[in-house]
Amino acid sequence: MRVRIASAGTGKTTSLVLRYLELIDSGVPLGRVAGVTFTRAAAGELRQRVADGIAEVLAR
Known part of the structure; x- marks a missing residue:
């Protein structure tokens, strides 16, 4: 497990x-x-960006 803590x-x-x-x-x-x-x-936002990333990979 990785935890990311940082500013906006x-x-x-x-x-x-x-x-x-x-x-x-x-x-x-x-x-x-x-x-x-x-x-x-x-x-x-995370869900949408993952979906967009998957779509981009599949479009290649």
Whole structure:
């Protein structure tokens, strides 16, 4: 488990999305990966950015 604590605008969500995509690419089942946020808004943003990242990879 990795915990990221930093100020706003430091790239926490970006690094979490990239890590999530790396895990998926390496064969880790989706059900074995979790991302935890403090707000529903942040969870929605994380969900959307992961979905966008997956769509981008599949479009290649």
